[in-house]
Amino acid sequence: MLSVTEVPEFQPAICACTVATAAELPAVKVLSSSFLAEHPEGRFVALVVDAQPEHSGPGLITPLDIGVDEVELRVLATALDAAGLKAAMVPRLLEALLSQGMPVLYLDPWVQVFGSLTKLVLEALRTAPVVLLPRTLRPLPPDGLQPGPAELHDLGAFDPGFIAVGAGAEPYLESLDMPAIVPHHVVRDARVGLSVWNVADRPLHRTESGTLAVVGQDLLTVHFRGFDPRRPWLLSADFAERPRVLLSEHPEVAELCQAYRAELVRNGWSAVPVPYRFDSLINGTSIPSELRADYRAFVPPPPPAFGEDGGGGFLLWACERTESGGTRWADAVWRADTSLQQQFPAPFGADAEAWREWCAGVGVASGRLPAPAVPQPRSEGPALLDQLGVSVVGSGPLAERVLAAARASGLPVSTSAGYPVVVRTSSADEVPDGRFVVEVALDATAADDRTGVNELWLSSEASRAAAERIGGPIGRVVPVPVQDLGVRDHSSGDVVVFAAIADHSLDRSGNVLGAVSAFLSAFPDRTDVELRIAVSGAFQHPEAAERLRLATGSDQRISLVDDQDVLLSADAVVSLHRGGADDRIALRLAELAVRGVPIVASDHGAVAELFGKTAVLVPCHQGSEPDVQAASRLLRSLADDLPTAVALGAAGREHVLSVRSVARVAEILRERVEHAYRGWRARRPKPKDEVDPMLALQSAKHALLRQPTVDGPHRTPMAPALRKVVLRALDHYDNHMRQVLHTLIDGVERTVSELVNRQDALKAGVGAGELELLRAEIEQVAARQAHFADQLVGVDDGVVRVRADMAGQGRRQRDVEDAVVAEAAKRAKSDEVLAERIDKLTVALDRTLDRIDNLESKVVEVFRERDSRLDVAIRAANHAQQTADALRRVVVRQHEAAGDAPGVRSSLVLCDAGMMRLPSDDAFMLPLLSSNGVWEPDLAELLDSVLEPDGIFLDVGAYVGYHSIRVLSRLGLMGAVVAVEPDASAAALLRHNVSANLPAAVASRLTVVEGAAWESAGELAVSPTLTGGVSVSPLAADAGDDVARVRAVRLDKELDDIALVQGMKLSVVRVDTPGRGHRALAGLVRLLRRDRPHVFLEFSATATSDFGDDPVTVLKEFGVWGYDLVPVATRQAAAPDQIVKAMEGLRSVTLWLRPRPVGAKPAAPMPSVPIKQPADQAI
Known part of the structure; x- marks a missing residue:
């Protein structure tokens, strides 16, 4: 009996549980210790699905402890893999614990607990x-990253x-496939539940006290499902x-x-995998998942693989032969295995022998299937009988009709398939090689796969025209016979x-609704007619x-009848069929x-051709x-x-019998079979005639009788x-040599004559004793051959596949030869049509060339018009630019005449910020702004992107x-701007520019601080710069009153x-x-x-x-303040020494001090790249 209360007077507030395999025991121990450390008021139970019954103990149970008997466990372990068995045990465990009257929390074995869950769960x-x-x-x-929406859809939105x-969850536990019923x-x-699914949205950080927190609150649980201690970088x-x-x-x-990996190792994890108890048979052969599904x-259910018989009954069931010719x-x-499917696409067809070789060799050696499952x-099929005859293979009504015609022939x-000519009625019927294959088809199309078919028999000329295609089998009209029943x-x-x-x-092709419509239209209100439909x-x-x-x-005159005999009791049968099933409809009619x-x-197709x-x-x-x-x-x-x-x-009966009776079709069939047999014999290699081996020697012997010729010209x-x-x-001497050669010959x-006689004697037969010796030798050779055949099983799969490929190539070559013969016959008939088409194409080509000439002239004219329009547009653009420049000068002069200029010598410039006044002696910003109309556009764009509407902009x-x-x-009226400027004249121009370009309410949001920003308050020496403005420096101790401050x-x-x-x-x-x-920033660090x-x-x-400071040290100080150094020109973080090195030859560079998130480490520097700004390039 399962009990989670070991102390009678102690009632836990919550009970946590998990379901795992023996391989997951280290993770279970980490979960158990972390949960009990945070929940002293709770209890923890772990169910190990593949543990032996004697291994249960406190906090560790087996399926037998929750009511699963041994027989049911054996069946479940055979039908389900490890994940499936765990999923099946979860509701059983929850139901058993819930019956003890306390809330139950199920946690995955790969969960680690960091805080108390009691309050959250109970509420x-x-x-x-x-x-x-x-x-x-x-x-x-x-975004293509994993996990993504597709993985979430496949695995489910809720964390298992x-x-x-x-209390009240019992219906849910009894029907987990319908979780919405409670x-x-x-x-x-x-x-709760920090995992690979949500870490990107829940940044983890440590609080000041050192505890882990998510979104500012202490972390409670982490789900490490998928974490592999051997690959801790993932x-x-x-x-x-x-x-x-x-x-x-x-x-x-x-x-x-x-830290989690260290905990796993401390609790017993090692790199040596722990086998799953129900993964394989006693002999170590793994049970494939598809076999579990079968x-x-x-x-009824077969014997389990882990029963008392040691899996013998299961092995017999799994090794039974299937309809396809293999084993379960x-x-x-x-x-x-998708790789096997690619390697052996037809394991029960063309690749059957290669697949068997793989199973007997690699499959058995690797433990993927037992030897009895090979x-x-x-079987090679019946032996080929080389004589005129026909083999009809197949089953069903069509095969019976063809067989009747063949017998009548x-x-x-x-x-x-014993005769050379084989007639089959389905492409699924396999035919041995070396036969002339004829396929009988109804309503065939050109798209049908006719691989291995030499000739196609169709019931009508219309079907033959629809089924013919280049490279396909030759179509012949051999109708399906109709039996005369009187x-x-x-x-x-x-x-x-x-x-x-x-x-x-055949709903669309049969068009029975067309017959209904014709009947209702023909007899809208007559009561002496009926329409009976055989369904x-x-x-x-x-x-x-x-x-x-x-x-x-809605019409009582129309009745639907399931009995087909109703057609024989009608005065006439109506079939307003469409195309698509003409042969079947014609046969039925x-x-x-x-x-x-x-x-x-209907007057079309095979029906019209028949009647x-x-x-x-x-x-x-x-x-x-x-x-x-x-x-x-009608x-x-x-x-x-x-x-x-x-x-x-009566006329229809006589006509159909004249063209489709069994006797008539038998005559056509006999003619076609004889023709096919002759073609098959013609393609077979002819045996060579026997030649007398003594003939060559006798011819050579006559050469000795020849006399030399001495009267030849010279x-x-x-x-x-x-x-x-x-x-x-x-x-x-010549006579002596002739005698020697005669004797030798x-x-x-x-x-040779004696050898030939002995060979003939061996062919004709020998004595009984010698025959017995020969039979014994043959038996020994056969035994040795069988022994060698057993040794050759499972040798090189590649050689076997090559042999199968060569056989397939031979079949395809024969198909190509048949196709070439058929194509040559078709092309011989279509020479005149091809000549006519060539003439038509020649005329069309001449017309096309004329059209191309016309189009070329039109294109030239279009380009000429485009160039003229482009010239006009360029002149208009130049004129518009000149006009804009003139208008800008007019606007500037008008503003200078009407404006109230401050008492500073200045020049007026029109830019994107408005009408700006700059000091007349400005040699840098004034010419650039007057010619371009913008200043530092990249910096301005970046400022706009990071500016907060209710914040302070400090300039x-x-x-x-x-x-x-x-x-x-x-x-506008939301935020505020504080401008710091040490030059009094520039500050006056700043106030003027603000009042001239902005409304008074908006201008009031500006505060001007006349002074120099520094690390401490006091006075600084000031001096003008060549590019405009002033430069400040620390005031010397002996500076006189004449020094500007x-x-x-x-x-x-x-x-x-x-x-x-x-x-x-x-x-x-x-x-x-x-x-x-x-x-300046040192005075703003707080x-x-x-x-x-x-x-x-x-x-x-x-x-x-x-100035006396080290640039690298200065930049490193910014990093100490919590900022990444990002050049505006590159928008990529860089290290201080990279920035200083890249600035060689540059006056200055604009840096973006980008604040780092709290707790984040400095961004990794990017490779050193040149840093340049438009202003620097202009200088």
Whole structure:
């Protein structure tokens, strides 16, 4: 009996549980210790699905402890893999624990607990009896990273590693496949369930006390499902290709993973995998997942793989032969492995032998299937009998009709593929190689796969035209025979009965609704006519059946009958069929016509070709669409003249029997089979004629009787006489050599003759004793051959596949030869058509060339017009630019004449910020702004992107206020601008520019601080610069009164004294004091740490060095304050030494001091790149 209370007087407030395998015990121990450490008032139970019964103990149970008996566990372990068995045990465990009267929390084994869950779970269970946890609280973006929306859709929106149940959850536990049948509560707390699904949206950080926190609250649980201790650089090995979460970007999560791995190792994890108890049989063969699925679907259930018989009954069931020719186990291995499916695409067809070789070799050796599960070799089929005959293979009504015609033809007939000519009625019927394959097809199309077919028999010329294609088999018209069952016994009554066929498998082609429409149109109000419809296929096609019922339900004269015999009792049968199933419809109507039933049918396709003038044919329009109005007129005429209908039925019977009787079709079949047999014999290689081996030797022997010729012509006159003299001198020697050669040839001849006689004797037969010896030797050879065959099983799969490929290439070559022959015949017939087409194409080409000439002239004219319009547009643009420049000068002069200029010598410039006055002696900003109309556009765009509407914009070194005016115009009455400028004349121009370009209410949001920003309050020496404005430096101790001075202010104290900005947050700081900016920011460090604004600093390494400070040290100090150094020109973070090195030869560079998130480490520097700004390039 399961009990979670070991102390009788102690009642836990909450019970946590988990379900795991023995391999997950280290993770279970980490979960158990972390949960009990945070929940001293709770209890923890772990169910190990593959643990032995004797291994249970305190806190560790087996399926037997929760009511699962041994027999059920064996069946479940066979039918389900590890994940499936765990999922099946979860509701059983929750139900068992819930019956003890306490709330139960299920946690995945890979969860680690960091805080108490009792309050959260109990409050949620007061709302609903079931509590669930979503994987993520925000939608995952479809950016291609994993996990993404597709993975969330496949795996589910809720986290299966967190389920809490209370009283009332029993219906949920009994039907987990329908989780919405009971009320449930969804916990939307970011502290719970931190995982690979949501780390990107829940930044993890440590509080000041050192505890882990999410969104400012203490972390409660982390789900490490998918974490592999052997690959600790990945948060989840399930999403390793394009992970959404990179531990290098989340250092706190990386530290958490390292600590979790250390806990796993401390609790017993090792790199040696722990086998799953129910993963394989006793002999170590793994059970494939597809075989488990077959086990679940098989009725009645086979014996389990882990029963008392040691899995013997299961192995017998799994090794049984299937209909495809393999075994259940081998088929399951092939279905579960996509690589095997690619390697053996037809394991029960062309690749059957190669697949068997793989199973016997690699499959058995690797433990993927046992030896009894290897498929048996396929039988080679019946032996080929080289004589005229026909084999009809297949089953069904069509095969029976073809077999009847074959038997009536007088040819030898077989139902196995023994004869060279094989007629089959389905492409699924396999035929051995080396046969002439004929396929009988109804309603064939050109797109049908006819691989391996030499000839195609079709029932009509229309079907043959539709099925022919280049490279396909040759089509022949051999109709399907119709058996003569005699004339029906029928007499007409007072009611004229029409019948129609409703085969719902051919709903569109049969067009029974067309017959209904024609009947209703022909007889709108007559009561002496009926329409009876013979229905088939209604159960398989309910939609078509329901449509027919609704179309006929309102007319009592129309009845739907399931009995096909109703067609024989009708006065006429109506078929207003469309194209698509002509052969089948024609065969059905032929069966009725043979019984003497009059036929009314559409005038197209195979039906019209079959009946001709012996049926009432309804004209069609738009190809094969019957004319309903014409059909209604024909029905009325037929109903008024029944004797004509009877005569038409008799004529139709005679005609159909003349073209489709069994005897007539048998004649056609015999002719086609004889032709096919002759073609098959012609393609077979002819055997070579036997040649007498003594013939060559006897011919050579006659060469010894030849005499040398001495009378032949020669250029030397004395040559013939000299030849005769030599022959006389050598005559004795010549005769001796001839005798020797005669003797030698005679010996060779006798030896060869004896050898030939012995060979003939061996062919003719030998004695009984020698025959027994020969039989014994043959048996020994056969035994050795069988032994070698067993040794060759499972040798090189590649050689076997090559052999299969070569056989396939041979078949394809024969197909190509047949296709070439057929194509040559077709091309011979189409030479004249091709010549006509070439003539037409020549005429069309001439016309096309004329059109091209016309188009070229038009294109030239269009280009000429375009060039003229372009010239006009360029002149207009130049004129517009000159006009704009003149208008700008007029506006500037008008503003100078009407404006109230301050008492500073200045020049007026029109720019994007408005009418700006700059000092007349400005040699840098004045010419650039007057010619371009904008100043620092990249910096201005970046300022606008980071500016907060209710914040403070601090402009240090504001000069004449270009950026201050732009920011004020965007802030309006929301924020505030504080401009710091040490030059009094520039400050006066700044106030003037603000009042001239902005409304008074907006201008009032500006505060001008006349002084120099510094690290401390006091006085600084001031001196003018060549580019405009002034430069400040520390005042020397011995400076006299003639030295110009300016007030030095500390910005944080100065901002505290400005009433306008009280309560506002510092948003953006711009510092344009090259070489002095770090001193100005030193007086603002308190507010920089508090508000963390974006800072844009004009930095000059040369000026900083001249001032006495180290540029690298200055930049590193900014990093200490919590800022990343980002050059505005590149928008990429860089290291201090990279920035200083890249500034060689540059006056200054604008840096973006980008605040880092709290707790984040400095951004990794990017590779060193040149840093340049437009202003520097202009200089």
